[in-house]
Amino acid sequence: MIQLRNITLRRGTKVVLDGVSTTINPGEHVGLVGRNGAGKSSLFALLAGRLHEDGGEFLLPAHWRMAEVAQHMPETDEPATDFVLDGDSRLAQLQQALAQAEASGDGMHIAQLHADLADAGAHDARARAQALILGLGFGVQQLANPVNSFSGGWRMRLQLARALMCPSDLLLLDEPTNHLDLDALVWLEAWLKRYAGTLIIISHDREFLDATTAVTLHIEHGRLTRYGGNYSQFEELHAQQLVLQQASFERQQEKIAHLQSFIDRFKAKATKARQAQSRVKQIERMEKIAPVLAASDFTFAFQEPANLPNPMLALSDAAFGYRNEAGQSTTIVADVNRTVMAGQRIGILGANGQGKSTLVKTIAHELAPLAGRITEGKGLRIGYFAQQELDVLRPDEDPLQHMTRLARDLGTDAPAASREQDLRNWLGGFNFSGDMVKQTVGSMSGGEKARLVLAMIVWQRPNLLLLDEPTNHLDLPTREALAMALSDFDGTVLLVSHDRHLLRAVCDDFWLVGRGQVGSFDGSLDDYQRYLLEESRRLREAARLQEQPPASAVTATPSADPREARRLAAQARQAMAEKTRPLKKELAQLEQRMDTLTQEQSELQERLALTLAPAEIAEAGKRLKAVGDALQHDEERWLDLSEQLQALEAPLVD
Template sequence: MASVEIAEEIRSIFPGTEELIVQYLSGYLVDDAGEEEDVLQVANDILDSLGMNHPDDVKRLMARLRDLLAEQLSARARNSGRPKLMKLDKVMDMSKVGAMSNTIGLGEGVDLESINKGKASRVDVKKLEKQEAKLKAKIEKRARRDLYEGSKLLDQHRKQQNYEEMFMKINPLEAANAAKNKSKDIHLPSIDVNFGSNRILCVSLSISVILVVRDSFRSGASLTLAYGRRYGLIGRNGVGKSTLLKHIAMREVPIPAHITILFVEQEIVGDDTTALDSVLKADVWRDHLLKEEGSLNARLATLEKEGDDKRFEDAREEASSRLAEVHARLSDMDAESGPSRAATLLAGLGFSEADQSKPTRTFSGGWRMRLALARALFVKPALLLLDEPSNHIDLNALAWLEDYLQTWPGTLLVVSHDRAFLDAVATDIVHQHSGRLDYYKGNFTQFYSTKSERDRNMRKEYETQMDYRKHLQAFIDKWRYNAARASQAQMRIKMLEKLPELEPPEEEEGETFKFPDAEKISPPLLQLSEVTFGYTPENLLLQGINIDVGLDSRIAIVGANGAGKSTLIKLLTAELRPLSGDLNRNGRLRIGYFSQHHVDTLDPTMSPVQFLASKFPGKTEQEYRGHLGNFQISGMTGLQLIGTLSGGQKSRVAFAALSLQNPHILLLDEPTNHLDIEGLDALMAALSTWNGGVIVISHDERFITTVAKELWVCADRAVTKFKGDVQAYKSIIVNNIKARP
């Protein structure tokens, strides 16, 4: 009985259930229906814990599941009558057991003493131990599977926890107050980071500002995060960078309690709180102390009206003393400047004065992510953790963020694949790979240069050592059995034996993407002529737009979020119709459109091969797998469920599907999000050699510089060509923000 039927039942009765939970429950019920625990009760408890508090619906679902699992549950019931074996603490020789044998038997009325009297045990201890080892391995394997699935559910539960509760738990006020005279450098000795059964790091970690850590996994070197440094954490998709950040954020590694931590990984929950108030409330202790200050002032005002009775005097003295403490703490955290600091942060991230007064529920997911970032910057934790912050903001806000973080007073650990961002912000690079962390001083460009030089030297050293060994071996082979040279050959044998084992330097796995050549078609291919668009005639978004796209076009479009960049792309694809003006399109033209939310449209219940087959039928499985290989989805990855893939792997699947359209023009809206540096390099190389037209919306400076020949700015309802490069545009943005009153 397939788990598909169970999944369909859960979806039909509880249509809002997360797909991850549906898949977990259906797999659990099918795989474990014959095990010891009451699986239906476990499923019932899980649904209750997720807030499925509709008793009638839960009962109906349980009844359906009982019917679907009837055969397996019956088999379990039949087996339940079998005698259960007891596992003893140690292997025992039953012939030496005395009184115990009179009271313990394998079956009713059996006397072991009378059976075994005078006989040695015939139990094969080695076989018994072997069977126990097999059983233990089976239990551990199942536990790892459950831990992996359960960790995803636990992670979702943590995300749903109240922000204030989590903040106070992770950053207790007493510990923060004790931090004044303590070092804020961080030492992470011998941390062991796992995600389910997958080991992410098993290293003795230490971040040092002096030297490059080499082979930290083998040498057990320690790593130290020095206060005031800004670390860029890089590595391929799937190596566990985000997992490492989460472990640090939850203090699952021994971060000193007096060091405040804040991790920005998810958008805030929208409600009626204004954007400005949302930022102010992010500093939970500031908000609590301000409320306590108001309460104390009100209490003192009431007590002042009372008489001179000693108990009122004592109460006034106690309240005054506490108020003085609150004032001191508020002064230490510069609470008075809070509103102006919050407004400045929001303005830098693109929130107008009017936007700052809007309820958070009115903002889209991207803008709520900006709010989450503003809240973190406002709190000013000693250790700020950011996971791909550039994925959620436009080039304008990114330019401001780069400038702002350059003067960040605390420690910053940021995961990013944006080389220009890392060059602007990072003082150090931490490279996560092969279960270890390697540390380099400097920004990304310096890291790349240092690593390339180090890799060349290691390769050269390895080749020199191998040549030396070959030379020794050649002499040994030639003179080993020659009487005159035998002693010399023997000496070289000893020299060879004493040489340490050599491991070849790690080879960096390069990546390549491949788009099919575009067929030649006659121009014009795609044109907008005097196009005006607005969702209502009274509120125009774009006006008088003229653009001509051909096979040789390489255009990058930049501008603030909401200026109309994505709308322009949708006009070119004819997804939107202009209010006035003309869209001219060649009848043979094929457009490949990659939206910034494209990966969300992939069916998580299908494998990449199944997804391509559903969209572009007619090929063999091997052909689909070969095509996915053009975008580094190879081996068993092509047969995994899309829902289990990383963001970068999903992007690769989306590009594979895009290329099967055999497009003449690619319209790419934020294609670099989620791709690691190697994937980004592969995409840039593929687009640079492709013979079709490209229009791209991106915030990645290096990507724009490499791929585009023209830079167009979308602002003030117009789209105009910019006479300059990305650096010049970013400089203008930062200067304009700084010039604001």
């Protein structure tokens, strides 16, 4: 297990952890949460061995293998599959040793190394590496592409796949969803749920944390507090704790005031001096309860639009895509006929690479439509949040320069001096205070850049918001502020996001971009997640069929007699039913047992969050471990049976 005993950790002059203690048990999936700057990355650096404690004792089992995502951008022309495969350092060492043994002709060593390679999973290592790459959104045709042929975000996905490829007892993931679309995020969630080692995640995606963690560590004001439960359960427990703390503080203050009143009245009287001195010592011995300090959460609101044209815009027989320098066009979506009405809140869904960002960029005038017509309502004013903030920011300028240019472009007629003060006040409302208004954008964090873009958008008083992954660099409080502001916005919203909490909070309608089309999606986000998994399965099956040799003419020739063909088809279906019936029966039993175990797991986690006797804690912890092991075993069996069932039924799918 991982143990922190009275740990103190400093970064420069700042104390980020002050005498904290906690334990992380083997196999636990932990979410590490706290405000930006609270010390989450510093704790990760301590766990990874890049930082050392300034006080206390940090214990990590010496035999544990650790994996984390490298933060540097890989620059290599190595094929993507080989790059990810090299993440299994044990396998790479064995293969290198085998080459040396074969060169020296050491037969005994060669035999031993072949056995070691079999134990290390060499027989299916390449297939596992490719499954990771495909799961994170790459296409089959990209498996052999050089790493440096991909953009930065895609290379970071390869770094993530490389970390997942590495056999590990401890996996550290710092914001793993930042470069992922919703389809890859859903796949990653499923993979992490099956991960058998100890997992610690920093993430600002609450639904991702809820799905992948069962313990939460909260960093605040140098303290580290452990909560049994995922992020939503932590929020509830933490809120209850704050209410109790404030009530206890107020009761203590009343008691201190009562004692102090007695001291002030009778300290000068000889007959009461002893009692007064006793009360002074009583106050001194009292363990002071800290008040709950009001957190300065970031909040903002969109201004009421000057007008609301209806419809906002109409897309008629439109085609969207790109033109190269030679003028040749690549169409991604075509035959788009959609109307956007005033007040609509539309979430734009679609698997990676299907054209979501292309659609938004075209509506935002960043790209020209390849065909058709986009008709805008009179008085349409667009506020556009680009997926890459630097698409609309200038790295060598500061926030005040950005706002001054924006005010000038919008025709603000106020005197320069008063306008600058107004702009400073405006930026202050987005947490750019003091010298921060003069800090160059290139030196800012991702969250600061995102807040600057929001400040510029709100200033423009738009009636149509186009938001392309606006939460990528926002912490949880800022994401909540954005969700609240969008909920109160009177205009129209088109939102592309992998943050399901934001999509649920904001959007009433969904568009689905896929297979070259844009259509309505009539269903919930849960339905969409199931659609993504089915679409991923369909693409894998299509790729598998492409690799298979064509069937022989004999097997491809249909029966000449239609009645005989129907009889044979009925026999095939009956035989298939006989094969699949026991699998389906066991799957149903597993699902029922997994539901029961999940419920028991939640009840045990809630119980462990209470104040219990040591014996009860030990008993509940032991049972929680047993339930977790049983649940993991059943989940693995369920996945195995599902794959068997899919393989059996695949030949019958038209």
